[in-house]
Amino acid sequence: MRPNFACLAACSLLLCASAALAADHPWQITTADGESSIAFGVLAQPQLEVVRTDSGAADSQDIFLRRLRLIVSGQIAKKFSFFVDTDSPNLGKGTPIGTKVEDRIYIQDAQFTYSFLPQLQVDAGMLMIAQSHNSCQSAATLLGVDYGPYAFVASEPVGSRVGRDYGAQARGHLFNQHFEYRIGVFQGSRAKTSSNPGTSNGFRYTGRAVWYPFEAETGFFYTGTTLGTRKILAIGASFDHQMEYNAYSVDAFYDWPVRSGDGITLQAAFTHFDGGTTCPLLPKENIWFFEGGYYSRATKLGPFVQLSNRLFSNSETADLKKYVGGIAYWPSGHRFNVKFGVGRSLGNPLTEAWQFVLQAQAFVF
Numbered sequence: 001m002r003p004n005f006a007c008l009a010a011c012s013l014l015l016c017a018s019a020a021l022a023a024d025h026p027w028q029i030t031t032a033d034g035e036s037s038i039a040f041g042v043l044a045q046p047q048l049e050v051v052r053t054d055s056g057a058a059d060s061q062d063i064f065l066r067r068l069r070l071i072v073s074g075q076i077a078k079k080f081s082f083f084v085d086t087d088s089p090n091l092g093k094g095t096p097i098g099t100k101v102e103d104r105i106y107i108q109d110a111q112f113t114y115s116f117l118p119q120l121q122v123d124a125g126m127l128m129i130a131q132s133h134n135s136c137q138s139a140a141t142l143l144g145v146d147y148g149p150y151a152f153v154a155s156e157p158v159g160s161r162v163g164r165d166y167g168a169q170a171r172g173h174l175f176n177q178h179f180e181y182r183i184g185v186f187q188g189s190r191a192k193t194s195s196n197p198g199t200s201n202g203f204r205y206t207g208r209a210v211w212y213p214f215e216a217e218t219g220f221f222y223t224g225t226t227l228g229t230r231k232i233l234a235i236g237a238s239f240d241h242q243m244e245y246n247a248y249s250v251d252a253f254y255d256w257p258v259r260s261g262d263g264i265t266l267q268a269a270f271t272h273f274d275g276g277t278t279c280p281l282l283p284k285e286n287i288w289f290f291e292g293g294y295y296s297r298a299t300k301l302g303p304f305v306q307l308s309n310r311l312f313s314n315s316e317t318a319d320l321k322k323y324v325g326g327i328a329y330w331p332s333g334h335r336f337n338v339k340f341g342v343g344r345s346l347g348n349p350l351t352e353a354w355q356f357v358l359q360a361q362a363f364v365f
């Protein structure tokens with residue numbers, strides 16, 4: 001079956017209305033001495049989604065808010081800052097039982113940072129785990145419509161939410177900002193151990209190292225694309241460990257200006273997961289991810305592609321694949337844009353489908 005493209009065109013007008021939310025600067029209050037401040041922001045992503053399964057058993061069409069985030073950050077003292085945001089994901093989207101996702105709002109990030117030096121910063125709170133470049137990107141700077149479809153497959157089995165977990169980490173940049181490190185300890189799964197049911201699991205330990213031959217990304221969240229404004233090559237490796245659970249990844253991110261203000265963005269990643277007895281719901285598997293796009297400064301248009309494979313070690317489990325292609329219109333960069341994507345999911349006969357997505361973004365912060 002084909003999606004209703006008349007509906008897609010009509011809804012684009014509604015989605016573009018969200019541009020009114022985009023402002024030139026975040027709302028900010030600063031103390032008289034200038035040492036403390038608080039800023040407010042919002043991220044809204046209204047979306048039209050049409051899914052047509054090969055079987056016809058799970059077709060759907062929805063107009064909803066993919067993300068609605070309220071953001072607050074601030075500087076409490078010269079070296080102490082914080083970042084907190086909420087989320088209401090898929091707000092208004094239809095459920096399999098015929099209702100809509102509503103009345104759901106929660107803390108998405110709660111990050112408190114003390115900056116000793118550029119070489120050493122300590123974060124504590126509910127933090128995004130840097131399992132790979134893609135899984136630690138800001139949702140407001142994504143190249144395509146969304147993250148890779150398997151970017152957060154470990155979240156539920158490990159007891160975290162959308163890649164976040166409670167804990168603390170040290171991070172910093174060394175050697176003239178050419179090297180980044182992150183070392184953290186987190187709650188992880190708090191289930192009782194199988195060997196001693198009276199004792200909870202040990203903590204979760206994570207680490208990441210990135211080499212930047214040119215410009216470095218120095219913020220907590222990585223970018224999905226800078227739209228040709230920076231010269232970034234990031235080559236990274238990460239590990240994630242809790243008792244019998246192990247994951248490791250290697251990735252590369254390339255974002256570079258070309259011609260007269262155009263930009264090219266490429267990234268690739270390989271991640272291996274093995275939940276072991278600690279996270280039995282996470283099978284042993286390998287995930288491959290690739291994303292690429294081009295930005296034209298003259299037209300503000302940018303085509304993008306995203307390829308993802310989830311390969312299970314158990315030969316009885318069907319491997320999953322998803323391929324996405326589309327185009328974005330960037331009239332105001334990440335502050336306001338509109339993206340159209342077509343996705344194809346393969347592997348599981350029950351979920352093999354075509355997906356058509358039209359999404360607008362309004363972001364001020």
